[in-house]
Amino acid sequence: MATKHEKILEYIEGLDIGHKISVRSIAREMGVSEGTAYRAIKEAETQGLVSTVERVGTVRIEKKHRSEIERLTFAEVVNIVDGQVLGGRTGLHKTLNRFVIGAMKLEAMMRYVEPGHLLIVGNRDNAHRISLERGAAVLITGGFDATEEVKALADRLELPVISCTYDTFTVAAMINRAIYDRLIKKEILLVEDMLSPDQPPVFLTLDDPISRFHQSVRETSHSRYPVVDGNGRLYGMITAKDVVGHSSGERVERVMTKNPITVTPKTSLAAAAHEMVWEGIELLPVVNSQHQLLGVISRQDVIKSLQYMQKQPQVGETINDLVFRGFQEVRDKDGSIAFKGFVTPQMTDPLGNLSTGVLTSLLTEAAYRMLRRQHRGDMVADNLSLYMLKPVQLEREVLISPRIIDRGRKVGKVDVEVVHEGQIVAKALVTAQLIER
Numbered sequence: 001m002a003t004k005h006e007k008i009l010e011y012i013e014g015l016d017i018g019h020k021i022s023v024r025s026i027a028r029e030m031g032v033s034e035g036t037a038y039r040a041i042k043e044a045e046t047q048g049l050v051s052t053v054e055r056v057g058t059v060r061i062e063k064k065h066r067s068e069i070e071r072l073t074f075a076e077v078v079n080i081v082d083g084q085v086l087g088g089r090t091g092l093h094k095t096l097n098r099f100v101i102g103a104m105k106l107e108a109m110m111r112y113v114e115p116g117h118l119l120i121v122g123n124r125d126n127a128h129r130i131s132l133e134r135g136a137a138v139l140i141t142g143g144f145d146a147t148e149e150v151k152a153l154a155d156r157l158e159l160p161v162i163s164c165t166y167d168t169f170t171v172a173a174m175i176n177r178a179i180y181d182r183l184i185k186k187e188i189l190l191v192e193d194m195l196s197p198d199q200p201p202v203f204l205t206l207d208d209p210i211s212r213f214h215q216s217v218r219e220t221s222h223s224r225y226p227v228v229d230g231n232g233r234l235y236g237m238i239t240a241k242d243v244v245g246h247s248s249g250e251r252v253e254r255v256m257t258k259n260p261i262t263v264t265p266k267t268s269l270a271a272a273a274h275e276m277v278w279e280g281i282e283l284l285p286v287v288n289s290q291h292q293l294l295g296v297i298s299r300q301d302v303i304k305s306l307q308y309m310q311k312q313p314q315v316g317e318t319i320n321d322l323v324f325r326g327f328q329e330v331r332d333k334d335g336s337i338a339f340k341g342f343v344t345p346q347m348t349d350p351l352g353n354l355s356t357g358v359l360t361s362l363l364t365e366a367a368y369r370m371l372r373r374q375h376r377g378d379m380v381a382d383n384l385s386l387y388m389l390k391p392v393q394l395e396r397e398v399l400i401s402p403r404i405i406d407r408g409r410k411v412g413k414v415d416v417e418v419v420h421e422g423q424i425v426a427k428a429l430v431t432a433q434l435i436e437r
Contacts, residue, residue, distance in 0.1 A: 003231065003290065004030070004032050004036055004040075005036065005039065005040050005043070005290055006290075007030065008026060008030050008032065008036070008037065008040035008041075008044075009040055009043060009044055009047075009049075011026075011029070011030060012026075012040070012041070012044045012049055012050065012060065013044075013049055015060045016060065017060055017061065017093050018059060018060060018061075018090055018091070018092075018093045018158075019059070019060040020057050020058065020059050020060075021041065021050065021057075021058050021059075021060065022057060022058065023037045023038045023041060024037075026040065026041065041058060043288075043289055045058075046266070046289075048061070049061070051073060051075040051076060051092075051093070059075055059092050059093050060093065061073055061075065061093040072095065072096055072175070072178060072179065073092065073093055073094060073095050073096070074091060074092045074093075074094055074095075074096060074118070074137055074160045074162070075092040075093060076178070077096065077118065077139065077162065077175065078092065078160075078162055080174055080175060080178050081139070081162070081164040081166060081171050081174055081175070082164060082165075083139070083162040083163060083164035084162065084163050084164070085160055085161070085162055086140075086145065086146045086150075086151055086154070086161045086162065086163050087146065087150065087151035087152070087153075087154030087155050087160070087161040088132075088137065088154035088155055088157065088158055088159045088160040088161055089155075089160065090155070090158045091137070091154075091157075091158035091159050091160050092160055094116075094137075094158075094159075094160075095116070096116060096117065096118045096137065097116040097117060098114075098116070098117050098118070099117065099118040099119075099120055099139075099172070099175055100112045100113055100117050100118070100119050100120065100136075101120050101121075101168060101172055102119050102120060102121030102122075102124065102127055102168075103121075103168065106124070106126055106127055106130070109121075109127060110127075110130055110131075110134065113130075113131050113134050113136045114134065114135065114136065115134065115135030115136065116135065116136070117131075117135075117136040117137075118136065118137050118138070118139055119131040119136050119137070119138050119139065120139045120141060120168055120171055120172055120175075121138065121139070121140065121141070121168070122140065122141055122142050122144060122168065123140065123142065123144035123145075125146070125147050125150065128140070128146055128147075128150045128161065129147075129149065129150055129153060132150065132153050132154055132157055132159050132161070133153070133157075135157075135159070136159070137159045137160045137161065137162070138150075138154075138159075138160075138161045138162070139162045139163075139164065139171060140161065140162065140163045140164070141164060141166060141167055141168045141171050142165070142166075142167060142168075143163060143164070143165040144163060145163065146161050146163070189268065189269040189270075190265065190266055190267065190268055190269065191263050191264065191265050191266070191267045191268075191269060191272055191286055191297060192265035192266065193269075194269070194297055194301055194302070195265065195286060195294060195295040195297075196295075199295075200295070201226065201285075201293060201294075201295045201296045202216060202219075202220055202222065202225055203225055203226045203227065203228050203293060204216065204225050204226075204227050204228075204238060204252050205227065205228060205229065205230070205252070206227060206228075206229055206235060206251070206252060206253040207251060207252075207253070208227075208251070208252045209248060209249050209250065209251060209252070210243050210246055210247065210248050210249070210250050210251075210252060210255065211248035211249065212252070213225065213238060213243055213252065214243075214248065217240070223239060223240045224237060224238065224239040224240070224282065224283050225237070225238055226260075226285045226293055226296060227252055227253070227256045228292075228293050231292070232292045232293055233290070233291050233292050233293070234260070234262065234285050234287050234291055234292070234293045235253075235256070235258065236253075236256035236257055236258045236259070236260055237256060237257050237260040237283070237285065238252055238255065238256040238257070239257070242255045242256060242257060243255055260285060261275060261279060261281060261284065262284065262285050262286070262287045262291075263275070263284050263285075263286055263287075263297070264286065264287060264288065264289075265286060265288070265294065269302050270380055271380075272284055272297060272302055273299070273302045273380070273435050274380040274382065274433050274435075276299045276302065277299075277380075277410055277433045277434075277435060278382065278433060281299070282298060282299050283296050283297070283298050283299075284296065284297050284298075302435075320361050320364075320365055323347065323358055323361050323362060323365070324339075324341075324361070324362065324365045324366075326341045326342060326344060327339040327340060327341030327362075327400070328340055328341065330399075332399060332401050336401065336403065337370065337373075337402070338399050338400060338401040338402075339366055339369070339399070339400040339402075340397065340398070340399050340400075341397070341398065341400075342395060342396065342397050342398075343392055343393070343394055343395060343396050343397075343398065344394075344395075345394060348394050351391075352393060352394045353391040353392060353393060353394075354391070354392040354393075354398075356389070359389070359418070359426060360384060360386075362400055362418070363384065363386075363400070363416045363418070363426070363428045363430060364381050364384060364430055366400045366402045366414075366416055367381070367402050367414035367416055367430035367432065368381075368432070369402070370402040370403075370404055370414055371404065371407065371412045371414060371432060371434070374404065374407060375407065375412065375434050379412065379432040379433060379434050379435060380432060380433050380435070381430055381431070381432045381433075382431055382432065382433050383429075383430070383431040384428055384429070384430050384431075385428060385429045386426065386427075386428045387427045387428060387429070388424065388425075388426060388427045389425070389426050390423075390425040390426065391425075392418075392420055392425050392426075396420055396421075397420070398418050398419065398420050398425070399418070399419040399420075400416065400417070400418050400419075401416070401417045401418075401419065402414050402415070402416045402430075403415045403416075403417075405429075407434075408434075409434070410433065410434055411431065411432070411433060411434060412431070412432045412434050413429065413430070413431050413432075414429070414430045414431075414432070415427075415428075415429055416428050416429075416430055
C-alpha cells in the first residue's frame with residue numbers, strides 16, 4: 001500500500017508541465033498536513049520533477065534525461081542570475097537551447113535569434129518584442145524594466161521575460177559557468193544510472209521462512225537478498241552465511257543482518273565502489289528518502305559501469321584537472337618519475353603561499369598517476385597523512401616525487417615528496433582503495 005508521501009509524488013508527476021503548485025494547495029488537494037506536503041515537494045525537486053523560483057513559486061517541469069543535463073530551463077536561469085520575472089511565467093518550465101548576446105545592431109542581432117533561444121540584452125524595447133515574436137525568451141540586464149506591451153506579449157506567448165541587475169558580460173559568464181558545471185556532473189556516474197525500472201529487485205520479507213531464501217537461490221543463483229517489511233522499507237540483508245545452521249521454517253527476521261549499509265540513487269558510483277571495497281560488501285541496497293527499497297547494485301555492475309565511463313570522451317575539467325594541468329612529467333635525480341610545475345596565482349592563499357587545499361590535490365593526483373602505472377582500474381583515496389609542510393611562495397618551481405611503498409590487490413600506499421630548490425617542503429603518505437577490474 002502506497003504511503004502518503006508516495007501518493008503525493010505520484011500526483012505531482014501526473015500534473016501537466018508548467019503547472020504551478022504550492023505546499024498549501026498540495027496539502028488541501030491530498031488531504032495531508034503542510035509538513036507532509038512540504039517534504040514531498042522537496043523530494044520532487046530532488047527528483048527533477050519540479051523547480052522552485054524565488055518570488056514565482058514551484059513549477060512542474062519536464063524531468064531531464066542524463067544526456068540533456070547541461071540544458072537549462074528558464075526557471076533555473078532565474079535562480080542563477082537572481083532575476084525577476086516580468087512576464088511569461090507560465091513558460092518558465094521550458095528549456096533553452098542556446099543563449100544569444102545582443103551586443104550588435106538590431107538587424108544583425110535578429111539573424112541569430114530562433115525559437116528556444118534566450119536573448120541577453122539591455123533596455124532595447126524593439127529587441128525584446130521581436131525576440132518574443134520569433135519564439136525566444138528575453139533576459140534584460142542592468143536592472144531595466146520591459147514595456148507593458150512586451151509583458152503582455154510574453155504572457156500570451158508563454159515566453160519568459162526576465163530582468164536582473166548584472167551586466168550582460170557577467171550574466172553570460174554565470175550561465176556559461178552553470179552549463180559547464182553541469183557538463184562535469186554529466187560525467188559523474190550515479191547509482192541511479194545503473195538502476196533499471198524494468199528489473200525490480202528480488203527481495204524477502206520479514207515474515208518469510210528461510211525456505212523462501214533457499215528457493216530464491218535456486219531461482220536466481222544469487223546468494224544474498226535485501227529484506228523488507230510490508231511497505232517495502234528496507235530492514236536488513238540476508239546471505240548464505242546467515243542461514244547456516246538454522247531450520248527452514250525459521251523466520252528471516254531472526255537471522256538477517258539488521259541496519260545494512262545503503263546508498264541512494266544520487267550516490268556516485270565511485271563512492272559506492274569505495275564503500276563496497278572498504279566494507280567487503282558484494283551487494284548494496286538502493287533506497288529512497290523514505291528508506292524504501294528501489295533496487296540493488298553489485299560490485300561487478302559497479303566496476304563494469306566505471307570501466308565504461310573511462311572510455312567516454314571527457315567534456316569538462318574539474319579543479320584537480322586545472323590544478324595539475326601546468327605540471328609535466330619528468331625524471332628526478334635517481335631516474336624515478338616526478339612532476340614539475342610552477343605555483344601560479346590561482347594556487348595561492350591570501351598570503352601568497354601555496355594553498356593547503358591545492359597542495360592536497362597535487363599530492364593525491366601525483367599518487368594516482370603513479371599507481372595507475374601498475375593498476376589499470378579505478379581508485380579512491382581514503383587517507384592522506386601530511387607529515388611536513390613549509391610555505392612555498394608564488395611563482396616558485398616545485399618537483400613532486402611519488403614513490404609506491406606498498407600495493408596489494410585492494411590497497412595502494414604512496415609516499416609523496418614536494419621539493420623546492422633541493423629542499424623538501426612537503427611530505428605525505430597517500431592511501432587509496434583500488435577497484436579491481
